[in-house]
Amino acid sequence: xxxxxxxxxxxxxxxxxxxxxAAIAAEPVTRxxxxxxxxxxxxxxxxxxxQPHTDAQVLLVAQNGxxxxxxxxxxxxxxxxxxQPGVYHLASAGHGGMVRVWQARQAPPNAHDAALIATGPIxxxxxxxxxxxxWMTGLVALAIALPLTLANKSGS
Numbered sequence: 049x050x051x052x053x054x055x056x057x058x059x060x061x062x063x064x065x066x067x068x069x070a071a072i073a074a075e076p077v078t079r080x081x082x083x084x085x086x087x088x089x090x091x092x093x094x095x096x097x098x099q100p101h102t103d104a105q106v107l108l109v110a111q112n113g114x115x116x117x118x119x120x121x122x123x124x125x126x127x128x129x130x131x132q133p134g135v136y137h138l139a140s141a142g143h144g145g146m147v148r149v150w151q152a153r154q155a156p157p158n159a160h161d162a163a164l165i166a167t168g169p170i171x172x173x174x175x176x177x178x179x180x181x182x183w184m185t186g187l188v189a190l191a192i193a194l195p196l197t198l199a200n201k202s203g204s
Contacts, residue, residue, distance in 0.1 A: 078135070078146040081163055082155035089131040089149060091163030093124045093140045100124025101167055106140045141167040 083089055089108065093101040106126045109115040111134070118126040120140075131149055138147045144165050150156070 078148050079163070080156055080159035081147050081149050082152050082159040082161055083131055083133070083149060084161075085152050087130055087132075087151075089128045089138075089163070090161075091126055091138070091165060093120050093126065093165045093167060096166060096168030101140070104140045104167065106138070106165070107144075109137045109139075111135055138163055138165070140165045143167045 081089060081091075091106070093104045093106060095101050100122070101120055101124045102122055104120045104124070104126075106118045106120065107115050108118070108128050108131070116128055118128055120126045133149050133151050133154070136147050136149060138144045147163060150159055
């Protein structure tokens with residue numbers, strides 16, 4: 049009976065880490081953007097290979113308004129004129145997210161001057177799982193539970 053308890057603990061630890069990672073990955077992020085001095089929202093769309101995405105449709109949708117569309121130029125750049133401060137959904141080719149738009153002089157220090165949208169899967173070579181604290185917590189839990197399980201198995 050004791051052996052089963054340790055197996056269940058190991059499996060629960062691993063499943064718990066996977067669940068936490070899925071919850072973090074699914075959590076929406078809102079980016080702060082500053083409008084230009086003339087009230088325009090500008091940005092650029094890139095492919096997953098880092099190349100400008102030419103002729104891509106970009107949608108800007110206010111929480112209570114009709115969607116607005118723009119098309120990127122040869123450099124992947126787009127612009128929406130006459131944008132009011134507020135919260136919007138900004139997307140191209142199904143990629144994007146929520147943005148909080150500020151007037152140029154009222155934007156917080158972390159606000160960006162332009163939106164960047166990457167389309168397609170993004171490969172980031174930034175250390176992967178080793179930089180994720182939840183993944184490391186799962187590895188530590190496994191490192192503790194596995195020897196206990198093996199010790200109890202050999203002692204039975």
